[in-house]
């Protein structure tokens with residue numbers, strides 16, 4: 153009887169011990185994941201919970217407003233609000249324990265309305281590219297914040313991965329080439345260029361979408377508002393003086409460090425343009441035809457399977473807007489105005505972009 157009682161007590165003790173050990177293990181595992189989740193922003197950023205925000209952050213649903221650096225509209229608001237989330241990123245993996253934040257190796261420096269968002273979103277399909285989804289505007293607006301701030305904005309990257317960001321305003325900002333050169337002499341620069349007239353109309357379309365009361369494109373094109381002298385200082389026209397802007401870059405960087413993406417071909421043959429960009433970056437051609445399809449409703453190439461999603465996706469509504477009709481005589485005047493500038497640009501860039 154006594155032996156049976158002792159045996160029962162032994163079993164009870166053993167069960168108690170096992171229960172304590174099990175609870176301890178559960179607490180340890182929980183603590184491990186909790187601490188890891190707190191310390192490694194990648195885990196937070198890449199959780200499935202964040203799937204929708206990931207698309208928002210990459211710009212597939214909303215785009216920047218052109219005046220302030222934004223982590224495209226999402227629950228995080230602007231880049232300024234997102235400082236607590238260093239280097240918001242979308243294509244990292246939770247297992248990237250050795251990944252670090254580094255200054256960019258390549259930049260998309262322009263041009264505004266050239267197709268820079270499409271290029272960045274297409275490039276981020278490449279496993280060897282880590283790209284910031286927002287426009288940090290470091291070299292034009294936030295230079296005083298210093299390189300440590302800039303680095304902290306970058307996505308984490310593994311050795312061998314190329315870190316990138318895009319800020320189209322860099323191309324036309326006077327101080328930018330010297331500042332970028334001071335950071336890195338061998339950085340690779342990418343400029344998406346598009347017919348300066350369609351670029352200007354695209355820019356104007358964005359302006360009227362925000363301030364519908366502005367005068368017509370035709371009126372703003374000319375000084376004093378009447379057909380005569382072209383107002384080359386009107387920002388939508390001034391940005392298109394590519395040769396003038398490029399001159400400043402060539403004072404710092406050799407032509408071999410600057411790659412031009414043909415904006416029109418980025419739409420008609422995205423895989424071809426992406427192939428050349430991957431070559432320029434010294435990467436294997438991984439982003440190819442099989443990643444794109446032409447969406448007839450959108451009228452643009454879209455991704456079959458964007459990064460972070462399994463569904464096909466096109467850029468948001470602010471990309472590929474319908475342009476207003478512009479008086480053909482004004483277009484003709486602009487053709488004449490841009491012709492010498494374009495020819496000079498073709499010479500400097502070493503290629504003919506075919507804008508008539």
Ligand SMILES: Nc1ncnc2c1ncn2[C@@H]1O[C@H](COP(=O)(O)OS(=O)(=O)O)[C@@H](OP(=O)(O)O)[C@H]1O
Nearest residue numbers: 264265266267268269270354452453467471472473
């Ligand atoms: N695949 C795809 N989908 C949608 N839009 C595309 C695409 N490829 C290039 N584009 C062209 O990109 C133009 C916008 O250029 P950006 O992204 O450089 O604009 S911005 O400077 O960042 O505001 C945008 O200009 P608009 O057509 O005037 O809206 C497009 O013509």
